[in-house]
Amino acid sequence: MASNQIMFILFAAMIVVFSILTVTSRKILRAAVFLLFVLVSTSGLYFMLNYQFLAAVQLTLYAGGIVVLIIFSILLTSHISQKFESSGWKKNIFSALAALTGAILSIITILDYSFSATKEAAQEVNMKLIGKSLLSVDYDGYVLPFEVISVLLLAAMIAAIVIAKKGAPKKSVLPHLNQE
């Protein structure tokens, strides 16, 4: 067995185990750390597929940015030692049934379909090509989505500041939570 196959099995096992643990763990901070493991192994898969730039983006933006943001908001909003009470067994069973049915149907479809690759030579993905394609207006250019995404990021930044800004102090509208 070649070394890349061993690496793939390792990453795949990590992704499967930790993504299931992320959605079933009863402690919220542990779930966030398991999500971090999933994202790091995903960037390992991107390295195996030879997309180095995207793997680096995945590491810095997802593993470095989003997970840290999630952990900060967990620390702001929950008690660390608090465990979730499990939602009712009925909900769990039917959700698991729905997820399993969807997964099995998709896997059967994937195994049934014969994918046919093109015979064209693979293109080297380097930073120069990525930058040129992002800013080009030719047939292969991506300048319009690039501009749209920059406006979206600006809007999201302003929206996050405006929403999270502290207004006048308000009493909680739920009476049973006002006792403390």
Next chain:
Amino acid sequence: MSSGIPLQYFLILATIMFFAGVYGFLTRRNLITILMSVELILNSVNINFLAFNRYLYPHKLEGMFFSIFVIAVAASEAAVAIAIIINIYRRFTTINVEDVNELKY
């Protein structure tokens, strides 16, 4: 690097990750864990885009650029969602979706 690994393995892996995210989205009741499930779903879609791009159309870059845009959308979505969650926590002192059941009026 990816020789000897069929395309189907990547797709099956992404499928398992996607439906783990769907299961979490359906069963969780804390807003932050729901957000984490959505991140899992978006991430599995990215794996699909890149695997298709590398195996079926290696002379083009469409899958890669699409996943760059998916990552950007996921980042802005997480930022806005966490701002909303913090605001909800200030008002209701809880982020359990079953207690947060009314809008402004």
